[in-house]
Amino acid sequence: MRAAAVFPVERRLAVVNDFPEPQIRRPNEVKLRILAVGVCGTDREIASFVYGTPPEGFNYLVLGHEALGQVVEAGPAVCERFRAGDLAIPLVRLPCPDVTCAPCAVNRQDHCETGKYREHGIMRLHGFMTEFMVLDAGYLTPVPKALGNDAVLVEPxxxxxxxxxxxxxxxxxxxxxxxxxxxxxxxxxxxxxxxxxxxxxxxxxxxxxxxxxxxxxxxxxxxxxxxxxxxxxxxxxxxxxxxxxxxxxxxxxxxxxxxxxxxxxxxxxxxxxxxxxxxxxxxxxxxxxxxxxxxxxxxxxxxxTVNAGRDAFNLAVEDLAKIQTRWPGVLGEMVTGRFPLEDFASPVLTPKGIKNVVIP
Ligand SMILES: [Zn+2]
Ligand SMILES: [Zn+2]
Missing domain, CATH: 3.40.50.720 (NAD(P)-binding Rossmann-like Domain)
Structure with missing residues (x-):
């Protein structure tokens, strides 16, 4: 499948066409189809090769951390909570492996003290500008269907x-x-x-x-x-x-x-x-x-403050729903550009408007 990638050593951006499609391997995993990925200044920094680190064993990093996904299938342990067609937002930062890191031990990796955390599309972990992702259900925030495409604004x-x-x-x-x-x-x-x-x-x-x-x-x-x-x-x-x-x-x-x-x-x-x-x-x-x-x-x-914990993701979903009701249409006005995956470099390198999204 296709993925939008940054090659930091070669200093180039390219669509990788043979990025392996992930499969569910553990009972608590969920497979998402990525519907949209927001672009921000962090992506621009990574695409300018001043920031960002590919996962171990890769010479490229798949970009994208502001994703909206739709459940394709879920492992047996989580299929009651995540059903095919449901919308979900993945957490960006995962805990560091250091067992002595107190914040990570209580799932507050947004306050990680070792700096060894991993972040999708930013630090040592591939991002979401691709067609499918398989993620641990513990790192997903469910989104009511009514929020629809506006849910791409949850992460920001x-x-x-x-x-x-x-x-x-x-x-x-x-x-x-x-x-x-x-x-x-x-x-x-x-x-x-x-x-x-x-x-x-x-x-x-x-x-x-x-x-x-x-x-x-x-x-x-x-x-x-x-x-x-x-x-x-x-x-x-x-x-x-x-x-x-x-x-x-x-x-x-x-x-x-x-x-x-x-x-x-x-x-x-x-x-x-x-x-x-x-x-x-x-x-x-x-x-x-x-x-x-x-x-x-x-x-x-x-x-x-940097990054966010699960409480902030839940609250973001709630508040976006309230905004939809109180000021109808205003969230839609925030998304001013939509780009196919093949054209991901345009919104990343030369952004225009307010929020641009890549549609894989
Ligand atoms: Zn961002
Ligand atoms: Zn940590």
């Missing part, structure tokens, strides 16, 4: 869900509810989905991003009742005076300058969550005195 939504689960833990230090105003830095898919999740939680949401409005992302923000501000004509101070001070900020751009500008606008007891991976070069001038003073005097918290 898990970034927001993990951020907000953790922010809620931190907010529980306060014996009152103080969740009113939120800032989202970045209006890519992860930022937009975060904005929707925050609107579901009742926040006033201000999205702060590069491009001037109106644009497709600003229209999505407004259609879910948020406000959109461009860094081109709104300073962080203006953003703060119009929409802040913020109780919660969610950074999803990998843009340190904008992130640390917004950090200055956090209110008392504010929580700032960083999720974007910045490009590897460049630094910014940074008022360390002012930020430290603010953080101490206002009891603020700065938190980094």
């Amino acid at each position: 939504m898990t970034i927001a869900e993990k951020a907000f689960i953790q922010a809620e833990h931190i907010a529980s230090r306060l014996p009152w509810k103080s969740q009113r105003r939120a800032a989202v830095v970045g209006a890519g898919p992860v930022g937009l989905l975060g904005a929707m999740a925050l609107r579901l939680r009742g926040y006033d949401v201000a999205v702060y991003s590069l491009d001037l409005a109106p644009n497709p992302a600003s229209r999505i923000v407004e259609s879910v009742g948020g406000r959109y501000f461009s860094t081109r004509n709104t300073s962080a101070e203006q953003l703060a005076s119009e929409a802040g001070p913020f109780d919660l900020a969610y950074e999803a751009a990998g843009a340190p300058t904008a992130a640390f500008e917004v950090l200055k606008s956090m209110g008392p007891n504010g929580i700032f969550v960083l999720t974007g991976v910045p490009s590897r070069h460049g630094g910014v001038e940074f008022d360390t005195h002012g930020v430290m003073l603010n953080m101490v005097m206002k009891n603020q918290c700065l938190l980094g």
Whole structure:
């Protein structure tokens, strides 16, 4: 069968035509037909040969970690839970083999401490840009059929869900509810989905991003009742005076300058969550005195988060269903490009629009 692959040593991308079709070998395995795979900046980094590692014994890595699959068959131990035709989302990261790794031992490999974890389509494990996958049922999240093609957004939504689960833990230090105003830095898919999740939680949401409005992302923000501000004509101070001070900020751009500008606008007891991976070069001038003073005097918290656990996958499925009901059609507007597997390099290397998907 076909698979979209990156050959890091040869520095090329190609469709592998003789990738072996997997078969169920254990009673708890599920065979999925891959319906769609979302493309993101991580794929671009891997396809630019700056990141990513093929599995042992391979000179290529099959790309893709944001998959929507449909059950073809399931092993005898899990066939009650996974029936042919059901939709499912695979977990990206699998636990590391180190028995002393406490997070992996309790299935929280998103907090792995050894760095020896494996990630589909990223680290030492083939990805989902292929026709079929066989996976352990324990690493699958079932999806209601009603979510349909919008379920391809589950994996990027898990970034927001993990951020907000953790922010809620931190907010529980306060014996009152103080969740009113939120800032989202970045209006890519992860930022937009975060904005929707925050609107579901009742926040006033201000999205702060590069491009001037109106644009497709600003229209999505407004259609879910948020406000959109461009860094081109709104300073962080203006953003703060119009929409802040913020109780919660969610950074999803990998843009340190904008992130640390917004950090200055956090209110008392504010929580700032960083999720974007910045490009590897460049630094910014940074008022360390002012930020430290603010953080101490206002009891603020700065938190980094990566990847997601099963709780975030379940919550992502629930929240996407709520978004479908509350703002019909808005998730469909997020997917702006669909590409056949043969053409996977186009959305990976020269992305346009909001979210592109590859259809194997
Ligand atoms: Zn991704
Ligand atoms: Zn581990």
